[in-house]
Amino acid sequence: MKTAARRQPDRTRQTLLECAFEEMHRSGFRAASLDAILESSGVTKGALYHHFGSKTQLGYAVVEEVVRPWIEAAWRPVLDADNCIDAAVAVCRELTRTRSAHAIEYGCPFNNLINEMSPIDEGFRKRLQSILDEWRAGIVEAMRRGQARGVVRADVAPEDAAAFIISSIEGGVGLAKSKRSREFLESSMRGLVDYLESLRARSGAHPAQAAAVPAASSKTSKG
């Protein structure tokens, strides 16, 4: 009778991924100790090297299977919203409010990994770039929809604004690590919210104008 299977390879693998993610979040990838991961997960080295070919492969899997969904879930509301500015402002407020002291101290795993690994490992760089591209493309698309609906000013370049927004968030979270309090992050986020508000179209604008007219202002870069 095995009500509980003695072997659960999928669960072992998932536990490994989660513990590796936490250890990488605390220490970074290179300083992440396999022994520490094994101890916190209760898994042995033999099991780890059965599921992952190397520490690097484990890191790649963490990026793809933990970091990527984590970023996507956080920004899904903006991509799905009718008014992307309202949604973005809400996400920013949520981001500062619910952020634990632990998260303030150790920052954003995504940003941490880019800073640490992108210059020295192509595998990390490509995967992290792909996540960044998707994130940015999502914001760009949301802004284009917002411009078509007349809720976002038509004279802003979505590509630039998206890069700027992401930069300010990751920069703010990263720099906040040098402070004990969350004052810096909150302050930076207030600046971002002000900026987001400045992106709103004038309430009197005609939505159809921005959507249908292609030649009004030649600021649309790529179409």
Added chain:
Amino acid sequence: MKTAARRQPDRTRQTLLECAFEEMHRSGFRAASLDAILESSGVTKGALYHHFGSKTQLGYAVVEEVVRPWIEAAWRPVLDADNCIDAAVAVCRELTRTRSAHAIEYGCPFNNLINEMSPIDEGFRKRLQSILDEWRAGIVEAMRRGQARGVVRADVAPEDAAAFIISSIEGGVGLAKSKRSREFLESSMRGLVDYLESLRARSGAHPAQAAAVPAASSKTSKG
């Protein structure tokens, strides 16, 4: 007569600091190899430990004597300028234009160190926080002066704007590491420049309204 002294302790120390800075920039602090620093500097381990008590102490010295002046020099123009927005825009353009491929790939040493070391070493954290505080305070002061002179909108909070600006710069430089090209950084910087432009006061505004400054629009304050 010794035209060239065989022993130059000050020069040895300085060489060590510079080589350590470069190695830390490439590899981060923890992965920075003392052996690599010794090889690139042509100094032996005995000399290093004569000048610095430990690798950590060497790292602290790099922060104080290389990183801090480097940040201060980059932003000095903004603090000294009559119109801080003009100066900030100029610095941003300069920052993207002159940035070498090496700097794109390895990012900003200041941001790198905060991300890597602040959560795990109080000595680094305090020193880096101090640099960030000074940087931010400089921008705040420049903006206050700009508000007093009527070149900066009076309804923006300088503390928030300064944190936001610094965050977007460091975030942009950091995220650009995940890309091969400098497109992301340039795009983010265009977003920042747009934001900076939005901070300009309406040209018709009365400077005296923002603060009790008697001089209306004199550009000769700092000779």
Added chain:
DNA sequence: AAAGATTCATACTGGTCGGTATGTTGATGG
């Protein structure tokens, strides 16, 4: 139930790194 593959456990290896112990050389003051 036997065979074979999957999943996990343990002990060990080679290499790197920060740090130290100890010796040597050059500068300096009397």
Added chain:
DNA sequence: CCATCAACATACCGACCAGTATGAATCTTT
């Protein structure tokens, strides 16, 4: 010219860590 100390040089140590070799236990298939 000697004494003394600062400035450097060399050899070595213990700790840690990623990775491997080998074997045991468990599951699946036939």
